[in-house]
Amino acid sequence: MKDHLIAGLLAGAAGTTALNAVTYIDMAVRGRGASDMPEQLAGRATDAVGLDLGDEETAENRRQGLAGLLGIGTGVGVSVAYGLLDGLVGDPRSSVGEVAASAVALGVVAALASDTPATAAGLTDPRDWPASSWISDAVPHLAYGAVAAITYDRLIRRRYSC
DSSP, rough: HHHHHHHHHHHHHHHHHHHHHHHHHHHHHOOOOSHEEEEEEEHHHHHHHOOOOSSHHHHHHHHHHHHHHHHHHHHHHHHHHHHHHHHHHHSSSSOOOHHHHHHHHHHHHHHHHHHHHHTTSOOOGGOOOHHHHHHHHHHHHHHHHHHHHHHHHHHHOOOOOO
């Protein structure tokens, strides 16, 4: 079970890096700014627990830092949970189709884990998103899922092929 936990941790870190890279590539190519929704969510969370983040400039910087940490925690957490579940029920072998299905599932769960709190907090409503927003959300999460699933599979199944 420890191997599954570690593989999930590493897969989550790799997937999160892929998600961030795809997001930053999109920002660079389209010239779009970063979303401030993660900072808003971090602000709502700290307000809810009564945490004083300092003066406005310091508070804004802390919200940005907390938002980044929440994103990393979500990405790593989703893959750790996947690893623990796989450790309980996993087959020592996996097919390309199973890895592909895991990639999609991990991407969808990561998207839900990041979008649901913001939706519940009233910061966004995906029903109102234009197609470009859906694509900007879906593509990085699918990159996360693909990298996390492949990394996990290679670490656990020890199938190295170049």
